[in-house]
Amino acid sequence: MSQLSARRRSVNAIMLTLTGVCTVVAVGLLFFILGYLLVEGGSSLNLDFFTKLPVAVGETGGGMANALLGSAKVLILATLIGVPIGFLAGIFLAEWATPGLAAAIRFVTDLLNGVPSIVIGIFAYTLIVLRTKQFSTWAGGVALGIMMIPIALRSTEEFLRAVPNSMREGAMALGATKSRTIFSVVVPAAIRGLISGMMLNLARVAGETAPLLFTALNNQFWSPGWNQPTATLPVQIFTFAISPYNDLHRQAWAAGFMLLFLVLLINITARSIVSRGGLKAR
Amino acid sequence: MTKTLLNLAGTLVGAALMLPAQTLINGAGATFPAPMYTKWFSEYKKLHNDIQFNYQPLGSGAGIKQVTEGTVDFGASDALMTDAQISDFTAKQKTSILALPTVAGAVVPIYNVPGVTGTINFTGPMLADIFLGKITKWNDPAIMKANPSMKLPGNDIVVVHRAEASGTTFCFTDYLAKVSPDWKSKVGAPNAAPNWPTGLGAKGSDGVAGQVKQTANSIGYVELVFAEQNKIGYGAVQNKDGKYVTASLAGITAAAAGAVKTMPEDFRVSIVDSPGGATYPISTFTWLLVPQDIKDPAKKAALKGFLTWMLKDGQNMTEALSYAKLPKEVVAKEEKAIAKIK
């Protein structure tokens, strides 16, 4: 065994330690952010926060009840729009499409995925808000739904392809039609991955602010139905954060903590259902 | 999974729709009067539970644009609409736009200078030079001259202005153009979104206030109530008569009173740099932009009802937020204008 020079050995030790430091810092950042939000906002997550409406500009108190409901409504709509389209198209890609067609559809979907969220907001504004002459919850839902499509498609295709062909062949051999096979055999086999993918998708759009700025706008009060502007959690955080009022800052921290907590909870649950790596699909 | 989701959706939809049949009116516009308007609308809701006015302070420019596109039922602006904007509105909405004044307020120069707790005096040309980037340090001779007894540090001035089209900016640049030929030639006529020579952009009056509060050595301009509510220091401005006046109800009222005689039928008037010993020079009215023809009868009734209430009971709430009431003559004129809304 040749003698390693002291220089080479020390470079080795230093660089390897540095890489460890980088990793620890990266992981530490997550805990720092979570911890900071907890400290600043945790105590403000009181009953008022969950039940009261925001007060007039300049007054103190109030809460984010309407923003919580608004976010829920927008996200439900987004899921109802984005997931079925992505899911069904994913089935098409995995079970029927020829390689060329599949590649073309994947390419177009990647294009859609790469669109910055603010541009999707503009698209929804010109498509819906200008034409219906109304800022609305459903315009916001459509914007977020469009953002959910590419990931829904990708994850559906990926998990369906992972189901072994033997299962399909077995079903066919028993006389099932192709669609029967897909819905009774293949999809249930892939269900964990599909649910996990849907949850990750939801967590991602739950925090999106930009597409909602020109679609759902904002609302000081409750927003009845689906055709009125509505308050949403991320937009409220943004508005409160850039204001000068300390009381609003306090509420922004609380909302931020809650949002982050929910997003992380969904992420962790989704990933524990199925362990798969990589952010490439984003 | 789908079943649970559908059930949840149904419940939430139901919950969301279970409110009594309501007249819902959406408006957007100036941040200048936002504390007043949001207060008015929440009080009005307490009186009339079935009428809900949702007001979003996005800036005067956004108010003008969205009411022109018809995406909101009314707009709000402290910037006078340009002729181009008015004809754009008429072309798109097939009716005229009424600009109805609501209150008068003051634009104050706010600052955050470490070690300075008193009131800094500003002359008009001085303010213009600061925002032009010609005066760059707090201990500039011009500033020292107007404040002989004050200890000002030699730090760089951080200019903060509005990032978006703003009526507050319109009023402020109106003043700067009137008192500084330099400003007028370099930046131009009063403008809601001028080409700022220097500085940081912040969103909304509250954004500017927030930025100044967080940034040492900064100067900005916001409506008086934002400075008061957040305990941000603001300066005295030299008025046309040469006196240094800090913004107050008296100063704004004096400025507004002076405009009464020259108030045109369409209420488009500037009260900036008005004469008078006690006048605060950077004052302005702010207007609600309401289309003259409103098709929905419920919305029309609600708007007219609100406007009438605003001119009577609403006016009694303005002074608590440091906005001046409208002069009596203006109120009378406006009541006639409201009758025009069909």
Place this chain on the structure above:
Amino acid sequence: MASASTSVPEARVPSSPRASVSTRLFSGDGITLAVVFLAAATIIAITLLLVIELWINSAASREKFGFAFLATSVWDPANGEFGALPFIFGTVVTSALSLIIAVPFGLGAAIFLAELAPPKVSDTMTFLIELLAAVPSVIFGLIGIFVLLPALNTVVPFLKNHLGSMGLFSGPFYGPSILTAGVVLSVMIAPYIISVSREVLLAVPRDLREAALALGATRWETTWQVVVPYARTGIFGSVFLALARALGETMAVTMVIGNSPRIVASLLAPGYSIASVIANEFSEATGNLYTSALIELALVLFALTIVLNGAARLLISATTKRRKK
């Protein structure tokens, strides 16, 4: 060899009089195929519509300014003069800065996770780092305003003293600036670099490492001189991916960049990015020219992110495919 889609011939259920209408109807492949094809077609339609709307609604600005739009640095809505350069500058410089910070740092972490850490530790830490990518942009903005800005206020004077002569750190520092935006972005894109680089590093064949070690190289030398160069293409791919993400970031940047459409050759100066100006000015753009100028900016941003995303995927799949051979 399995083809891309299952090539098992479609079986037909002999229609039985006792099978219910719905069974026969819904087990018919025709309807299912029609439905899923429709879904796929909808996606294409939406994307096409998006591109068309962007193209059409930016027509006024494109016709008036042509390509000069990309080179003009004046943004004066009041006088109808629009130029994209300040925003392209702001977007590019903040993204470049974020890469300069995040790439060495991210690559270092990826090396540790791929080469040094025991598998379980590596998996757990990667999991946690990927959670960082799930943090919403507005929360990064919140932390940026209230934590990073005050922190930078203490660090920058030190930087100015030592690096001020470089010009990059010249001029006054107000807080919101290109530097602040760059730092926030670097934290946001680091997880992408770490995650993808780790995967491409793991895809490098063992034999290469073993050969290098057998020849007497240290662990670090093996990694740096053999493994990383082999995975170079994939690492570039991760950088492009991170860059594409940084370019389109709106909220966090808007909250800390200073919103000033001026081109200044100092990192300490406030700036403006394409996404930020659209977010701030879109709802108030009166007049056709103003709106179409903003939409043209959106088009520019869209084009940039498409190109980068496409390049990224090509590079990443090239590296991970090599291993399968």
